[in-house]
Amino acid sequence: MDIKEIKSKFPIFTNKVKGKKLVYLDSANSSQKPKAVIDRISNFYSKEFSNVGRSMHSLAVTATNRFEETRDLIKNFINAKFREEIIFTKNATEGINLIAATYGEKFIQDKDEIIITELEHHANYVPWHFLRKRKGAVIKFAECDKHGEVSIDSIKKLITSKTKLIAVTHVSNVTGTILPLSKIIDLAKTKKIPVLIDGCQGAPHIKLDMQKLDCDFYVMSCHKMYGPTGVGILYAKKKWLDELPPYQGGGGMIDEVKKDEISFPESPTKFEAGTLQTAEIVGFAESIRFIENIGIKNITQHEKEITEYGLEKLKKNNSVSIIGDPKERGAIISFTIKGIHPHDIATILDDDGVAIRAGHHCCQILHEKMGVPATARASLGIYNSKEDIDILNESINKCNKIFNN
């Protein structure tokens, strides 16, 4: 695989940052976009745009077809059984809120329990907190150990007859831990508990097969998948989508509207109220094509190689402590440097064109658990190389120099 050639497809890398070449290590936050995606959006607006699914004119027909093509591509990309199982949202956060609102409305009563983990992003905690406030639900946290792992036992011991949902991340956006999803889902199935997966850090890096994985819900954010901002995907098993009430109300999601009664269509229409991010959804088709042209397994392999190189390099650097040490790790390395706050690290690295993220990464529970208020995080995409890691490491040495460590 020629990473240079792949990287050349991303216009952002032709720009300099502070006179230096950009070393982008913030893909877990949001990935950069290939030219094909950017061009597709621009072309769509120039030549094919109109609103979808509403008008009769030919532009509307084209736009609708393009829009629905993306749904089909996604269905195949994640091997869902039905295209109706793919719901467009504005991001993963909205996908989780949709399930919390609709599943919560119908199935959660006072004292019912929802199991999440200490690794979760706030997006997979706060929506359940709303249910705690609104419905009296109880949130239980499966413990993460010092390696950043959540064992199947730590989930098992929380399950009771009141457990109504297990909601876990696929990959931690801090420690990079890949959770044992199959085991969790198998366990949940024996107890007939539905499982929601926050796939933000899984979908861009790991081959997905919804029929094999057999989870009930899986959410993604397209902007982390070489796609546009403003688009998310909620995969949900059809049986749930048939059963759940609509989320937001408005145009496009109705069947028949009378003064005293309104009826709703089936999924996905039922859950897609109002005009969606039409051009971005059309553009996202190119992101999937981009990923599939390289091959998601090749992406996993390449990122694994660079992650391992990064771990090896940073572990040799005495000033650096790596947060978590999971056996199965995605393309994420979070770290601290003795005596230097992560924000100062980020500012100094930025001076060398190295873009990382510093802070709690929307995971305050995890940071508290790990006993650090903040961490610095390097996260990878297909465009990263060993050279990027070398520059990162040198820049870390510069932090130490400035702080006289």
Add this chain to the structure above:
Amino acid sequence: MDLKELYQEIILDHGKNPRNKKKCDGFNKDAKGNNPLCGDKVHVFLKLNDEKQVEDISFEGEGCAISIASASIMTEIIKGKDFNVAKKILENFINMLKEGSKPSINSLSDNENTTIMSLSGVKQFPMRVKCATLAWHTFLHAAEDNKKVVNTEK
């Protein structure tokens, strides 16, 4: 944008060995401040006497070198000042970071001036201005009995 201007010796020193980082004895006012985006926290303790003079001031908290140094420098400079003078210094300081204006504070000694000016480089790093101003806003809340937690995102 020069890193050396941001991380001057004075700042590194205050960041590593912050002054007045404790709960001061006999404080009669306090306030908290948060930077929710990055998790920085500060708690300012203030002893304001009947003449409205800052008899003692201290802080506790966690954050980056800039936020800790700024809090430390603030306590050093404001301690012993009249509240009205302290408020003027604060306004000047914030203007310096936001608009780049030179602080014109007659009441500061040369030494104090050098110390406060060491933070002027922060202006060139817009993402870091909040780090440098957090403790100062929190001081004001404490002095004015504003019970609201200072939040840099509001």
